[in-house]
Amino acid sequence: MRVEADTETCVGSGRCVLTEPAVFDQDDDGIVVLLTDRPAGRAAARARQAASLCPSRALRLMEP
Amino acid sequence: MTPTDTTQPPDQPFPLARSCPFTEPEPYTRLREQQPVSKVRLRGGEQAWWVSGYAEARAVLADRRFSSDRRKDGYPNPNGDPRFRERFRTQPPPMVSLDGTEHAAVRRSVLGEFTLERLSALRPRIQQIVDRFIDEMPACDSRPVDLVQALSLPVPSLVICELLGVPYEDHDCFQSRTAAMTRRTVPPAERLRAFDELQACLAALLTRKESEPGDDLLSRQIAQQREQGAVDHARLLSTATGLLVAGHETTANMITLGVLALLEHPGQRALLTEDPGSTPAAVEELLRFFSIGDTVIARVATEDVRVGGVTIKANEGVIVSVLSANRDPAAFDDPAELNPTRAARHHISFGYGPHQCLGQNLARLELRIVFDTLFRRIPGLRLAVPVDEIPLKTDATVYGAHELPVTW
Numbered sequence: 001m002r003v004e005a006d007t008e009t010c011v012g013s014g015r016c017v018l019t020e021p022a023v024f025d026q027d028d029d030g031i032v033v034l035l036t037d038r039p040a041g042r043a044a045a046r047a048r049q050a051a052s053l054c055p056s057r058a059l060r061l062m063e064p
Numbered sequence: 065m066t067p068t069d070t071t072q073p074p075d076q077p078f079p080l081a082r083s084c085p086f087t088e089p090e091p092y093t094r095l096r097e098q099q100p101v102s103k104v105r106l107r108g109g110e111q112a113w114w115v116s117g118y119a120e121a122r123a124v125l126a127d128r129r130f131s132s133d134r135r136k137d138g139y140p141n142p143n144g145d146p147r148f149r150e151r152f153r154t155q156p157p158p159m160v161s162l163d164g165t166e167h168a169a170v171r172r173s174v175l176g177e178f179t180l181e182r183l184s185a186l187r188p189r190i191q192q193i194v195d196r197f198i199d200e201m202p203a204c205d206s207r208p209v210d211l212v213q214a215l216s217l218p219v220p221s222l223v224i225c226e227l228l229g230v231p232y233e234d235h236d237c238f239q240s241r242t243a244a245m246t247r248r249t250v251p252p253a254e255r256l257r258a259f260d261e262l263q264a265c266l267a268a269l270l271t272r273k274e275s276e277p278g279d280d281l282l283s284r285q286i287a288q289q290r291e292q293g294a295v296d297h298a299r300l301l302s303t304a305t306g307l308l309v310a311g312h313e314t315t316a317n318m319i320t321l322g323v324l325a326l327l328e329h330p331g332q333r334a335l336l337t338e339d340p341g342s343t344p345a346a347v348e349e350l351l352r353f354f355s356i357g358d359t360v361i362a363r364v365a366t367e368d369v370r371v372g373g374v375t376i377k378a379n380e381g382v383i384v385s386v387l388s389a390n391r392d393p394a395a396f397d398d399p400a401e402l403n404p405t406r407a408a409r410h411h412i413s414f415g416y417g418p419h420q421c422l423g424q425n426l427a428r429l430e431l432r433i434v435f436d437t438l439f440r441r442i443p444g445l446r447l448a449v450p451v452d453e454i455p456l457k458t459d460a461t462v463y464g465a466h467e468l469p470v471t472w
Contacts, residue, residue, distance in 0.1 A: 011168075011418050012175040014425050019409075030175035053410055055420035057126055 001044045003051075005032045006008040009058040016054060031062035032058060078104035078114055078383065079359040081458040085321060085465070086328075086353075087400065092116060092388045101372030104383070110361075112140035112381035113374070116388035118395035118412070120372040124384055125417035130417060134161045139364040140381030156298045158240045158306045159418060160317045165218035167418060173288060174303060175423065177281050183425050185214075186227070190430060193222050196439050201442075208448030211468040212320050215438070217243060220315035220430055224308055227426075229280025230269060237265045242312050266304045269425070270297065281307075311423045314356065317457070317464025318427065319434050324454065324468060326435065327447055332404050337439050346404035352411035353402050355387035356463040361415055386412055406409060444472040 005016075005021065012030030016023070022043050025033040039047045051059040080089040095102055100117025115121050124130055133139065134322060135157065159170045176182070197215050221239050230238055244250050244258035274295065277283035282304060289295045326333040335342055363383040365376045378381060389398040390411045397406070414421035421427070439445065447454070448469040455466040 011171060011420060012178070012422075013414075014178075014180050015409075015421050017180055018425075027177045028179065029172065030179045031172075038301055054311070055126075055416050056418050 001039060001064060002049070003034060003037050003039060003047055004060040004062070005034050006058040006060070009056045011056040011058075013055050015047040016047075016050035016059060017020050019053060024049050024050060070472055076102065076104045076114070077460075078106060078112075078141055082387075082456065082463055083359075083458050085324065085454075085456055085463075086390050088387055092385070096388050096392060097252075099228070099373070101227065101374050101376070106140060108141065110140065110381070112383050113376050115372065115382060115384045116392075117372060118389040118392035121384045121386075121389035121412055122416050123371050124363060124382055125361070125415060125419075126367065126411070128164065128418075129365060129367050129369050130382060131163050131366050132161055132167070132346060132363060133157065133163055134362075136364050136379075138379040138381045140362045140383055155416065156302050158302050159422075160306065160310075160387075170299070170303070171418075171422065174281070174285065174307070177284070178422055178426060179310075180425060183429055186223075186426075187429060187433070189226070190223055191217075191437070194219055194430075194433050195441075197297065198437065198441050206418070208469040208471040211323060211470045212316070212465065213467075216316040216319040216323075216468070219319065219434060220312050220427075222293050225432060226313040227281050228304060228307065229273065229278050229282045234265065236271065238262065238308070241265065242308065245309075247312075262308070267301055278286055307423070310421075311426065313464070314462055315427050315430050316352065317356050317462055318354065318431055320465045320468050321354045321356065321430050321463075322347075322431060322435060323438065323445075323470075324447075324451070324465065325350060325353065326439065327470075328451060331403060332402070335404060336435060337443070343432045343436050344428070345406070345408070347435065348408040348411065349402065349404045349406055350431070351413040352390045352396070352408040353470070354463065355390045355411075355413050356412065357415075358385055358387035358463060359383070360461060361386060384412075404446065418438070423449065442472050445470055446472060 010032045012026065014026060015035055017026055020043055022039060023035055023039045023046070027033050048061060051061050076091065078093065080091065082089060089352065096116040100120045101113055101115050103111055104114040105111055115124050159167065162170060197218050201214055202209055218239070221242060222235070222394055225235055241258045241262040245262070247257050272287055273283050277286065282300070285300055285303065286295055289300070332346070336346055363382045365378050365380050365382065367378045369376045390396070390413060393399050395410065396408065414424040448471040454468060457464045457466060
């Protein structure tokens with residue numbers, strides 16, 4: 001699975017970081033930073049959860 | 065303009081009184097099942113669409129064809145104190161009322177203050193504040209004590225004051241005004257005056273921060289604006305007021321209702337005290353269960369939008385029922401049950417879409433610390449009156465309890 005994060009759309013809710021800190025982080029301005037764009041296993045499952053929680057729909061998942 | 069669709073007569077009044085803190089008003093279940101987007105009649109007589117389904121609520125809040133601009137014709141005003149509304153017309157629109165790129169720019173200017181890293185650095189200080197107010201709770205001869213005044217209000221008030229950089233000697237000004245604005249025994253005209261006085265306090269504080277900056281949010285906002293050219297006083301005042309008001313009574317009400325629920329459900333309370341690791345999930349469930357902002361989220365359509373089987377026409381108002389969406393069985397199993405171990409994180413108690421609460425993670429942090437600390441430090445805490453005698457904010461904009469008499 002591949003993850004894309006749209007930093008223009010991100011509203012900095014932090015939901016993704018709270019859901020999977022191994023994949024998502026925030027920069028100093030609160031905007032999403034991807035730590036990896038290819039999570040696997042449990043991290044992939046949690047990245048899916050994060051995408052569904054994201055209030056600005058800034059996360060895109062591309063399944064292989 | 066009013067809704068023109070004729071699928072349902074618009075005689076359902078909204079908002080409805082929430083006379084029981086634990087159940088949704090009776091018509092919600094029926095309306096949600098029959099028509100997740102239906103019509104209601106607001107107190108002032110105007111009609112609006114009422115979104116009660118979870119999927120429909122998220123669809124509306126994520127759709128940028130719905131505007132948050134409360135100055136637009138058709139924007140519904142369910143709680144309608146027109147005098148407060150007039151204030152908004154004469155001042156720069158607050159962040160919650162902005163759309164699109166204008167909203168994004170203002171939100172991004174303060175977003176850095178609310179990152180998880182920054183909040184995590186606040187944790188020890190919030191813990192100290194909570195400990196201090198628990199230390200100050202009266203000895204047994206002056207019990208029962210009202211938890212609202214002793215803990216629920218002062219904790220978030222002091223936290224937000226310190227974050228903004230309100231000096232200690234000004235805390236009274238802020239705390240007395242914010243308290244007056246939210247107390248039902250204070251007449252409306254006086255509450256409005258309290259709001260104006262609060263703004264005056266904030267304006268004076270901002271002027272002082274310009275010449276004597278500190279290590280605080282407002283000083284950093286001033287510095288940031290200087291870097292970008294000039295200090296926009298009106299915008300700063302609007303941001304400061306918004307943060308103070310939004311971050312204060314809401315958290316206070318959640319503390320009060322959360323404590324009430326956990327006192328009424330000793331098994332769930334035991335769960336928390338035995339395993340502090342279970343608190344974050346419990347906080348999410350309490351946020352979902354009480355949905356205190358049920359009447360506050362509104363939009364106006366900027367063009368015709370099809371949602372939930374109806375067409376919302378341009379300039380028609382929409383109210384998103386947070387409580388109903390959070391009690392939708394399509395999104396939560398056994399939604400009427402308070403179950404702190406459920407996965408409830410997808411609730412919309414902080415809203416959804418680009419306006420989702422800026423301070424949500426600060427609120428989460430405060431709630432976790434309060435619940436963990438209070439029940440650990442006062443294990444014998446109990447209600448001092450029967451639960452049905454607790455005065456609830458049945459008709460307030462933000463749901464809660466006016467008082468919570470407790471003893472131990």
